[in-house]
Amino acid sequence: MKEHFIIRDLLSLAAAGMLEPSEQRRVDEHLRHCEACRAEFGAWTSLAGALKELPTPQAPPRLVFQTQRILVYAAAHRGYRWSRIGLACLILFSWLVTLATLACVGLLEIPVARWLDMPSTTVGVAYIGVTWLATALAAGLLGKHCRQEARTL
């Protein structure tokens, strides 16, 4: 009798196909002899069948389209964030290159300073200033272009 109640408690999961093979064998064996449990199992199977046949709500067609657009935008935005970091690195690199080339430029500084009739230090500072400013301007324009591109997606 104890076995009967144990099996009865397993019937819902048996109908749901969630029993271990050993438990399933036990249930099958019991169902062969017990008519009451067979009827009960039939009721659970009907319920499981009804649940499997529930109508599937369809996702609105625009949902997929909207989601895909959002994802493309998010991907572009993420790319834009990386491009900003990339631009900052490029600016830094060009500034360092400017400083590194200053020694070479120094050789030209004196003849240029003589020609312009200016102190050689002023020529050096002007060289750095103009180069750095040009780099920052180029990076700013490139960044603006990237942002506009991301917005149009």
Added chain:
Amino acid sequence: MTIDTEAARLRSGDAEVLTQLVERYQHRLYRYLLRLVSRPSTAEDLFQQTWLRVMERIKYYDPRRSFEGWLFAVAHNLAIDYLRRRQPESLDEPLPSGETQSDLTRSGTPGALELLLYKERAGLVLEAVSELQLGFREVITLRFEEEMKLEEIAIVLALPMGTVKTRLHRALKALRLILAKKIEIGKTP
């Protein structure tokens, strides 16, 4: 191309695969979310949030595990967060009938269920499912609509397999009782 190959491509940063996956899972994911939150507009929001989260967190996905399980776990977490903020539910929250889920799971009425086969079965069952508490509703959807195995459901819900089985058992008992009551009400003149 298999789902796992696509997932592996996605993990390597191929965003085109993501749009294909959105299309592939559109109905299943939407249905799952709709069963959880009941409101189509909320389900749509959560659907979009799920895919955004997938894109953000794809690097944490382990390709050796099922992509479906991972995807539904992401959706589950977002839906639960949303529901916690909006409408905290518990096992003992009263139903519209005034009873609690715990009361329902304690009792049981066999029989009468066969009638369902002949009477607006799907509509009635759907209505009864919507009256279940969130945890019960979810486990039933994952098992019978998504046809997930025990291990997959355990991954989605982040629960031990034993707990999943217990929850499913209780959910089915509660559902059966709700259905029996609905049929009883339908029969009374």
